[in-house]
Amino acid sequence: MIPGEVIAKDGANGAECAGQEVAVIGLGSMGIGMAASLARAGAVVSGFDPQPAATARLKAFGGLPAAAPAAAASGKRVVVSVVVNADQTEDVLFGPDGCAAAMAEGGVFISCATMAPERARALSGRLEQMGKLFLDAPISGGSKRAAEGALTVLASGAPEAFERAAPALEAMAATLYRLGDAPGQAAAFKMVNQLLAGVHIAAASEAITFASREGLDLAKVYEVISKSAGNSWMFENRIPHVLEGDYTPHSAVSIFVKDLGIVMDMARSRSFPVPMAGAALQMFLMTAAAGMAADDDASVARLYAQVADLALPGMAR
Amino acid sequence: MIPGEVIAKDGANGAECAGQEVAVIGLGSMGIGMAASLARAGAVVSGFDPQPAATARLKAFGGLPAAAPAAAASGKRVVVSVVVNADQTEDVLFGPDGCAAAMAEGGVFISCATMAPERARALSGRLEQMGKLFLDAPISGGSKRAAEGALTVLASGAPEAFERAAPALEAMAATLYRLGDAPGQAAAFKMVNQLLAGVHIAAASEAITFASREGLDLAKVYEVISKSAGNSWMFENRIPHVLEGDYTPHSAVSIFVKDLGIVMDMARSRSFPVPMAGAALQMFLMTAAAGMAADDDASVARLYAQVADLALPGMAR
Structure with missing residues (x-):
C-alpha cells in the first residue's frame, strides 16, 4: 500500500511563501503561470528560460530574470523545474550552468516534467549524492490553472522533500496527490x-x-x-x-x-x-x-x- | 441540421400509459425492467421471451405472457422490441409468428436493439409498406435504470411514430434524444x-x-x-x-x-x-x-x- 493523501486548498492564494526565495526554470505556458502564482504567494522568484521573450513576462510580476539555470538557482532552497522532458531536466540539473551544484545544501528540486519512472529515479539518485532533495512532481491542469495556482500535482519523494516543498506546492496547486516516498512513483x-x-x-x-x-x-x-x-x-x-x-x-x-x-x-x-x-x-x-x-x-x-x-x-x- | 430536443422527465412515473395495451418482445435484463416500468405507468403489458424463466418475472407485476411475438403483439398499437441485434429484430417482425402482420394498423414498433443504420432503415421500410410505423430507438443506461423507468433513449423516426410512442417512451425513459425524422439516424x-x-x-x-x-x-x-x-x-x-x-x-x-x-x-x-x-x-x-x-x-x-x-x-x- 502506497501512502496517499489528497490536500485540497480553499482556492485562495495566501502568503504561503512570504519572503521565500524560489527559482523557476522553464517559463513556458505552464512555468510562467506557476512563477506568477509563487510571486502572488509572496515568494521572491528568480527565473530562467532560453527564450528571450520569457524575460519580459517574468519582469511583469516582479520576477528576477537570470542568465542561466545555475544563476537562478544559486543558493536557493526551492527550485521548480518546468521543462518538457527527462533530457531537459537532466540538462537543467547537471548540464553546463546546471542547478544541482548551485542550489543550497539540503534544498529541494521540484521536477514537474513528465518522464519515465526510471529517469526520475536516476536523476534523484544523482542529486541526493550531492546532499540535495528531489521531488518527483508531474503536473496537470493546463496553463489557465497554472496561472491561477490551481494545478493538480502528482508527487512522490522523501518526507523531507515534501516538507521543504510544501509552501511552494501550496502556492502552485489546488490538489496535491501524495503518492509515495520514492521518486518515480508519481511519474x-x-x-x-x-x-x-x-x-x-x-x-x-x-x-x-x-x-x-x-x-x-x-x-x-x-x-x-x-x-x-x-x-x-x-x-x-x-x-x-x-x-x-x-x-x-x-x-x-x-x-x-x-x-x-x-x-x-x-x-x-x-x-x-x-x-x-x-x-x-x-x-x-x-x-x-x-x-x-x-x-x-x-x-x-x-x-x-x-x-x-x-x-x-x-x-x- | 437534424432536429433535436431533450425531454427530461421529473423522474416520477405517472400514469402515462393508463389502460394502454403494450407488447414487449424480449424480456432479458433490459426488457423485463422496461415492461415493469410500463406496467407501473398503467399499461396492460403482454410479453414474449423464448426463455421460460421470463414468464414468471412478467407475471410478478401482472404482465400477460404470450406464446409467440405475434400473440403478444396481436392488435396492439405499441410494440416494444428489446432484443439483441438486427437479425433478432428482423425475426421478431417478419419471422414465423412475427409482430409485423399481427400488430394494429397504424401501430408503432419501437425497436431498441443496437444495429447498423442501414438495417434499421431496411426494417422500417418493410414495416411501413404494411401500413405500420417504425421508431429507431436504441437505449442505454443498464438494467437498473431500465427497472426504474429511467433509461436514455436515442430515437429517430416519423413524427407520427414519435407521437404514438410518446406515452410508452415517457414511462420507460428519463431522457429522450429526438435525433431526426428518419430511422437509422438514432442507430x-x-x-x-x-x-x-x-x-x-x-x-x-x-x-x-x-x-x-x-x-x-x-x-x-x-x-x-x-x-x-x-x-x-x-x-x-x-x-x-x-x-x-x-x-x-x-x-x-x-x-x-x-x-x-x-x-x-x-x-x-x-x-x-x-x-x-x-x-x-x-x-x-x-x-x-x-x-x-x-x-x-x-x-x-x-x-x-x-x-x-x-x-x-x-x-x-
Missing part, C-alpha cells in the same frame, strides 16, 4: 494518466469524424455523447476545438507523441503489451508527420478528415 | 457512442493492468485517474469491477464484440479507417476467445493480466 501514475488521455484523444477524433462520415450533426453528437456512456474527459474538453475549427495549441500533438512514446518504452521494457496506446501513438505520429506537430492535439481529428476527404469546421476540403 | 448516434465506449473499456483495462505491472496501488490509481484528464465514463464505471474482482455480467464481453463489429462494418463500407475501434475489437475478441465472452466486459482487464501473468483482485495467478 508512473502520470504515465498511466497519459496512456488513457492519449487513447481518448485519438478515440474522440476517430468518433467525431466517423460521425461526420455518417452525415450526423456534429454539435448534436457532442451534446448526446458528452452526457452518455461514451464520454471521456478528453472528448468533452477537446471536441469543442474541432467543432470551432480552432487548433491553437493548448496542448500540442508533439506532447502525446512524446508521452505515448514513453508509455510504449516502459511497457516494452517490462514485456507488457499496450495495443491501445500503440494504435493511438500511430495516429499522433501520422498527425505530426502530416505537418501538425505543433498544433493542438485535437488535430488528430483533422488527420482523419484529411485522409477521408471530409470537411470539418474551419477546414478547406 | 448511427448509438454506434458513435459504442465506438467510444468500446475503446474506453479496452483502454481502461490496458491502463489498470499497466499500472499493476508498474507496481502501483490500484485503488489509488482509480482515485487519482477518475479525477484527472485520463478519466472516462467507462473507466469510472468499470474499474470498480476489476478492483473488486467481480465479473458478474452487467454488460457482457460479447456485446462489444458485436457492437464494435458493426462499427467496423459501417466504417469499411464507407472506406473510413477506424484503427482505434479495430484495436479495441481485437482485445474483446481475445477476451471472448479466452473463454470470457459471457462475463462482464471489464474482463478485458483479466485478459491483459492473464497474458502478463499478473494477479488482479480475485484472480488465481
Whole structure:
C-alpha cells in the first residue's frame, strides 16, 4: 500500500511563501503561470528560460530574470523545474550552468516534467549524492490553472522533500496527490494518466469524424455523447476545438507523441503489451508527420478528415 | 441540421400509459425492467421471451405472457422490441409468428436493439409498406435504470411514430434524444457512442493492468485517474469491477464484440479507417476467445493480466 493523501486548498492564494526565495526554470505556458502564482504567494522568484521573450513576462510580476539555470538557482532552497522532458531536466540539473551544484545544501528540486519512472529515479539518485532533495512532481491542469495556482500535482519523494516543498506546492496547486516516498512513483501514475488521455484523444477524433462520415450533426453528437456512456474527459474538453475549427495549441500533438512514446518504452521494457496506446501513438505520429506537430492535439481529428476527404469546421476540403 | 430536443422527465412515473395495451418482445435484463416500468405507468403489458424463466418475472407485476411475438403483439398499437441485434429484430417482425402482420394498423414498433443504420432503415421500410410505423430507438443506461423507468433513449423516426410512442417512451425513459425524422439516424448516434465506449473499456483495462505491472496501488490509481484528464465514463464505471474482482455480467464481453463489429462494418463500407475501434475489437475478441465472452466486459482487464501473468483482485495467478 502506497501512502496517499489528497490536500485540497480553499482556492485562495495566501502568503504561503512570504519572503521565500524560489527559482523557476522553464517559463513556458505552464512555468510562467506557476512563477506568477509563487510571486502572488509572496515568494521572491528568480527565473530562467532560453527564450528571450520569457524575460519580459517574468519582469511583469516582479520576477528576477537570470542568465542561466545555475544563476537562478544559486543558493536557493526551492527550485521548480518546468521543462518538457527527462533530457531537459537532466540538462537543467547537471548540464553546463546546471542547478544541482548551485542550489543550497539540503534544498529541494521540484521536477514537474513528465518522464519515465526510471529517469526520475536516476536523476534523484544523482542529486541526493550531492546532499540535495528531489521531488518527483508531474503536473496537470493546463496553463489557465497554472496561472491561477490551481494545478493538480502528482508527487512522490522523501518526507523531507515534501516538507521543504510544501509552501511552494501550496502556492502552485489546488490538489496535491501524495503518492509515495520514492521518486518515480508519481511519474508512473502520470504515465498511466497519459496512456488513457492519449487513447481518448485519438478515440474522440476517430468518433467525431466517423460521425461526420455518417452525415450526423456534429454539435448534436457532442451534446448526446458528452452526457452518455461514451464520454471521456478528453472528448468533452477537446471536441469543442474541432467543432470551432480552432487548433491553437493548448496542448500540442508533439506532447502525446512524446508521452505515448514513453508509455510504449516502459511497457516494452517490462514485456507488457499496450495495443491501445500503440494504435493511438500511430495516429499522433501520422498527425505530426502530416505537418501538425505543433498544433493542438485535437488535430488528430483533422488527420482523419484529411485522409477521408471530409470537411470539418474551419477546414478547406 | 437534424432536429433535436431533450425531454427530461421529473423522474416520477405517472400514469402515462393508463389502460394502454403494450407488447414487449424480449424480456432479458433490459426488457423485463422496461415492461415493469410500463406496467407501473398503467399499461396492460403482454410479453414474449423464448426463455421460460421470463414468464414468471412478467407475471410478478401482472404482465400477460404470450406464446409467440405475434400473440403478444396481436392488435396492439405499441410494440416494444428489446432484443439483441438486427437479425433478432428482423425475426421478431417478419419471422414465423412475427409482430409485423399481427400488430394494429397504424401501430408503432419501437425497436431498441443496437444495429447498423442501414438495417434499421431496411426494417422500417418493410414495416411501413404494411401500413405500420417504425421508431429507431436504441437505449442505454443498464438494467437498473431500465427497472426504474429511467433509461436514455436515442430515437429517430416519423413524427407520427414519435407521437404514438410518446406515452410508452415517457414511462420507460428519463431522457429522450429526438435525433431526426428518419430511422437509422438514432442507430448511427448509438454506434458513435459504442465506438467510444468500446475503446474506453479496452483502454481502461490496458491502463489498470499497466499500472499493476508498474507496481502501483490500484485503488489509488482509480482515485487519482477518475479525477484527472485520463478519466472516462467507462473507466469510472468499470474499474470498480476489476478492483473488486467481480465479473458478474452487467454488460457482457460479447456485446462489444458485436457492437464494435458493426462499427467496423459501417466504417469499411464507407472506406473510413477506424484503427482505434479495430484495436479495441481485437482485445474483446481475445477476451471472448479466452473463454470470457459471457462475463462482464471489464474482463478485458483479466485478459491483459492473464497474458502478463499478473494477479488482479480475485484472480488465481
